[in-house]
Amino acid sequence: MAQFRVCPDSGFYFDKSAESLMKANAVAGAVSLLIAGILALGVILTRWQEIHLLPADVFYQALTGHGINALIFWIIFFEMAILYFASSTLLRTRLAAPRWAWAGFALMIIGMVMNNIAVLQGNSSVMMTSYAPMQAEPHFYLGLILFAVGALIGCFVFLGTLVIAKDDRTYEGSIPLVTFGALTACIIAIFTIACGAIILVPTFLWSIGYIGHIDAAMYRVIWWGLGHSSQQINVAAHVSVWYLIVGVLFNARPMSEKVSRSAFLLYILFLQLASAHHILVDPGISSEWKVFNTSYAMYLAVLASMIHGLTVPGSMEVAQRAKGLTKGMFEWLRKAPWGNPVFSGFFFSLLIFGFLGGITGVVMGTEQINIIIHNTIYVPAHFHATVAVGTTLTFMALTYLLIPVLFRRALFLPWVAKWQPYVFSAGMTLMILFMLGAGTLGVSRRHWDMDFTGAMLGFEYPGTAYTMMTVAGIGGVLGVLGGAMYLVVTVGSLLFGKKLDASAGLFQGFGVPLAASVYNVSQPERLPMAPKLAVEEHGSAGFEAPGTFALAMALLICFVVYYFINWDYLASVWPLS
């Protein structure tokens, strides 16, 4: 018989086994983030040319480890916790097959450790993308495969939990929007892991000698089915978390269930095809295919993100206006809880994801414009805006919510937590902007030495490029500091944070459940539908959320201007045909 506890502060129900799994996954994610952050410092201090800290081999090793731990391990562990939360907790149901979920978790841990050992041993510095025919040690690939299998099991546990909730009628009507978003992430994850299996299993067999040849172009096409789609899992997951956070903090309801859910559906239908934009300057792929896959497929997914970009802050604005914050365009935003890291983390991630990550992503994903951007440091600048700020900062904000709710601890050093989103966002924004600039000047990504010391033929980048990399370095260090602040608060809270009521006792490390007496509810009551709100007009000019609309128009103007600036820049390079 499943046992539940009710969080006395939030009213969330936690199934005993789901709760332990969420904790275990969140902690494993934080450990991965710690590794990624330490390596990030090595990478950034090497690319800061005046410091140039690491020797070449260690730099490439650190860069490989940083990419895999940050982009794969940290995020997917945390997403597993979100899947269990969005299914079991939000639907007040027991988790399906908890033993399978633990088996999946164990595989993920084994995979993560195995892969990190391979990178640490030094013969697998092949970058996260591990493009064949450059070869890593077999256990590098095997680690990734085991990790993916574990994550796949987690996805099926999530789906099974949805089925149980439906069978047991634990809720009325449709599943909540947040769960719908998590379901989107889960479906994309299954597609992604399938692509990963198609390419990584043969590559593993090739690395142990069973397969003679892996076609380098095919590897890139299929690998990006894994590589980019996995970032779409992140988008779906962090947008769901945005909806969750505005729901918890502001009692916000979606402006329209239909619009928000349709936007998630667009992700499922079109996002995974967008992996085409990684191979826009590859030989052997036709323009028609590129244009189709970047525009038809990608722009409908872009449309979906633009919709969420309006409806997430819009729903917050509507809720705030309903509380009487109706003065002018932006009182709702001015009087938001800026000192609460759950809010500030969420809002900065929304802004930076949209203004920096979103715009640059579409620009460089344009078939011809990609010629002036491919493999320059512009590319990591883009995905640090989407993943390191968009996803990671959102998950950080969620952590501040979960520490009291899930772990039943008060925040350790709350003033550090309060400033953490500011420090992290400021540092990352600085780094991103100046890396974008350096990329426009042609500075290469994944490159140890922009001085080309020892090369037979020389080349010098313009002085501005060096200045930009230095400022990016300062921003990066500040970003790492922000990451460290997060880990100090998180780890500190789990170890030293004041224990909150109702769990009075036995948190003994991850995976260990709370005292048995806490789980006093064995079958939670059915989850009612959201209460109906009387429709009231709080906005102006018939708009429910005029402030958000103004922000959205500002985004659009930046987008349009920046898009055409890049076409103009493209027009100045050598004619190609």
Place this chain on the structure above:
Amino acid sequence: MSSFLPPSERNWWSTPVGKQEVIWIGIALVWCLIMFLMMPYWHIYGKQNLSNEAYQTTPERFQSRVDEMVTQYKVGEQAGIPIVKPPAGSDVYMLGRLWQWYPILELEKDQSYRLHLSSMDWNHGFSLQPVNINLQIIPGYEMVITVAPDKAGEFTVVCNEFCGIGHHLMLGKIFVREN
């Protein structure tokens, strides 16, 4: 509290959508369509497009083409690498290998050349600086693009796809001369 509760209307699909969302979706959709149309527009009116011409090849076959061109049109040497000046309008070859672009090309301004690129071993990145043209070079595939340098000077090919420990040593040169 409703984004994480089941929707209050059982039939949420038929709840009317607010004016603001409809307008925004309309604007965003139009913008997405404009961005889509820019790509075919540029294929017709723009001057920077990649060709769809590519062939499967082998390192040996490509190497022999390069060697043929080098013996025929070699005009000098720099740092042990031959400088080659093929006639305007002809097929010119450059290969990437650990860790070198080979050979050095000498081209004439405002003439067009069919540039063939391939790799002998791993993935490489052809990054022409300071113009900033970036192409992915893949072993086993021969990419052909027509280039028409419109500025004279010395240009450098940086490798911008990670190719091992000597990645930062991998530079090539293209000289463009006034005719």
